[in-house]
Amino acid sequence: MTRIESITLEVPDPATAGSFYTAAFDLGPELSLRGSQEPTAGFRGFTVSLIVSQPADANGLIDTALDAGATVLKPATKSLWGYGGVIQAPDGTIWQVTTSSKKDTGPATRKIDDIVLLLGVFDVAATKQFYVDRGLKVAKSFGRKYVEFDFASSPIKLALNGRLSLAKVAGVPADGSGSHRLAINADVGPFTDPDGFSWEDTSAVHPSDTGPGGQ
Template sequence: MATTASTTAHTFLASVTLEVADPEAARRFYTAFGVNTHIRLQASQAPSTGFRGFTLALTVSRPTNVDHFVDAAVDAGATVLKPAAKSLWGYGGVVQAPDGTTWKIATSARKDTGPATGEIDEVVLLLGVEDVKATKQFYVAQGLSVSKSFGGKYAEFASGQSSPLKLALYKRRALAKDLGVPDDGTGAHQVILGSTNGTFTDPDGFVWESAA
């Protein structure tokens, strides 16, 4: 009797949609910030207070690019949560958009090799979760492939071909501390993840919808 081998479709983060109260105002901000091509916006009045459990991180090539994006965000109305500064891992800062979304801009380089280019290498959606190991296994079962893993502290998943979007998991409390905000929060996450392979909700309540 003939048998047919079963295959599991690979799942990737295809899009990130931010739920905002005023899409037009948010669109103006994100255009000025320089990240409008990397995110989608959707109107929502869902209540949310405090830390939403995630951040978006821009990985850039040099400190001048970090300063470029931080300055652009502030000029457009963002609040600085952590001023750009050198650290053990490189150089970076954290801002909060007028809609409440936190953005981290960072580079592993400590010295500049030229002027700011305004280029983004990667856009990383960092989810703050209660149990990194358990959530990582949940995502593996959904078809995502782990590209990096550091025990119960951090996990990163492979991105789609030619896509600048990347998904990573971090302990919720550690992520909040890294951003410089309290880790308490209630209500909606106010972010929707676009899936290349179906609709589902993860153990921490982050919703995935099929990406168009």
């Protein structure tokens, strides 16, 4: 089964970004960083969701991210689907921190249950077919609006949303241009999808790529 081992964020200063991500989320090998000055502006077309067990966990991660230099795009609040908020890292990456629970059931922890990469695409049906043709299996599909792929055993899950819808969820205008500043590291590819998202072979993550701690 296809696995996404990690994502690589391209950032202006990997050391500075690494310090932020270590303080904010303390992610492990699921996240790597590499230097890039590729032009980018506006919405980069993706968000990363950190799924946690309860509101207290979401609040804790959001608070430490804000203390480390993130900014709020949407304050954490209850919704029809649960509880969560949206923040933007100093490097520009948008992170959702959410839970399906609306009530705390125990002391707050920093445990992250799932990491979900959401790609905002112009044609959900066409991009879904593109990935199916490359061997990905669909777990859930809601017409031309939303698709989840089957990555049950993968460190990072993958979903597709319409670009306009994802920008609305993130709380930003949908306009954007230039590099996504993102690479998806998996056991398929390398290739570039219809929306310009780059997939790299897991072996292509080279020694100059660093983890969030700069190591």
